[in-house]
Amino acid sequence: MINIYEVNETNNMIQHENLDVRTITMGISLLDCASSDLAQVKERIYRKITTMAKDLVPTGEAIERDFGIPIVNKRISVTPIALVGGAACQGPEDFVSIAQVLDQAAREVGVNFIGGYSALVSKGMTRADELLIRSIPQALAKTERVCSSVNVGSTKTGLNMDAVKLMGEIVKETAEATRDRDSLGCAKLVVFCNAPDDNPFMAGAFHGVTEADAVIHVGVSGPGVVKVALKKARGENFEVLCETIKKTAFKITRVGQLVAQEASRRLKVPFGIIDLSLAPTPAVGDSVAEILQEIGLERVGAPGTTAALAMLNDQVKKGGVMASSYVGGLSGAFIPVSEDQGMIDAVNEKALTLEKLEAMTCVCSVGLDMIAIPGDTPAAAIAGIIADEAAIGMVNQKTTAVRLIPVIGKGVGEMAEFGGLLGYAPVMPVNPFSCERFVSRGGRIPAPIHSFKN
């Protein structure tokens, strides 16, 4: 039987160490909503989402009450809209009108974000893909809850450099379109390489075409729990350190697995995956950066940061994998700047640079995330950063992503405010030398040699 020490350990994690389930995300296929008539597409999308997800939020809240564990977000991911709206949309404005329907549906069922305003263009763009991409700035400016993502490359296909160049421009236009809110639109736009079909985390969540009609994914969290556990291992060697992280990750993930199974059972929707990510929030003590400091770095960005992060990420996975029957999504430590107080402090103290962050993304998920850069950064430079990050993903057979916010009207050292879980970020400098001629060549970068495994 459970004893008082175990009960206290669990409840201390929840009450004092910010243990929570970060998100229950319902993936919904909208493939059966396609039609050549735009009004019909919109009506079908609205009806399907509001029917399938009508009990998502109340069920999440009931599970919170039953187990006494906070479930921070309830969200929805849908089939990439470029596929669903392709036959009906004649111009970017048609796609924007679908985004508005997604926004209404999200509001109706009470979820705070809906992901899947997406295009998968790792090898080439269809006309619909390009129209959707060109509609992103207006779609994100005119909606509140819609999140967008574009997959521009993969290990199997190489990098679609035409799409990379276009995304540099689109990020810039999205920033302009939402300049009155510190370019907030860019916080809801992710550019991927090797995007997973079953990611429950925003802004990059979409419901891949390989998925069932509806499915429940759960994203766990708990950087604070890992940090507190590591305090007890101060001065110990790496073996003890790694064991401590693994055991803690196991416990955190078991809670996620329980919540996922319960949500799946109560909603009568199959369970998909658990995403084993250490996802920070701006709350003090809920920080991946603080874990790295507890491991022994004075500040994130110091020499040794990449090694420490590689170890942390690996141990979280090793502990988590055994705790869940299906693991997927991004599954790794997140290192968003604006959503992690320790990262923000490190940037302010000039310990952490964009280049060091790029090195860190080689060993963890997911990429250059929630980084504010000067508003006058050229579109070509943004495309170059996207290309660098996508190349890391392509060559290392992992997911990488870029979520940069060129804050219009602000320069290096100024602060951008995004609010809520999105946090705030100091504007970081970007290397001023040009890559214009490189990104303008056009075409594709071929898949790397080690992708030919057949």
Next chain:
Amino acid sequence: MNKIIITVVGKDTVGIIARVCTYLAENGVNILDISQTIVQDYFNMMMIADIAGAKQPFERVAADLEQVGKEIGVMVKCQREEIFTSMHRI
């Protein structure tokens, strides 16, 4: 069997267990196990109880016990057992 875990944390005072147990008895909740410790004057109790024969649904028991706790100045929390067994048992 439908097990819940009731935890009570707060400043030690006369009759905490009595009040909680009275409520449980009146509402058909069977107590399976009780353990308690006192850490630096703070009362810390855990009960394992079965609500299979309870007169009230879980949500009501949880809300009522929270209210009982407020009346005697302690924090009472009810959770289904699975969150603890998931985390601590393989």
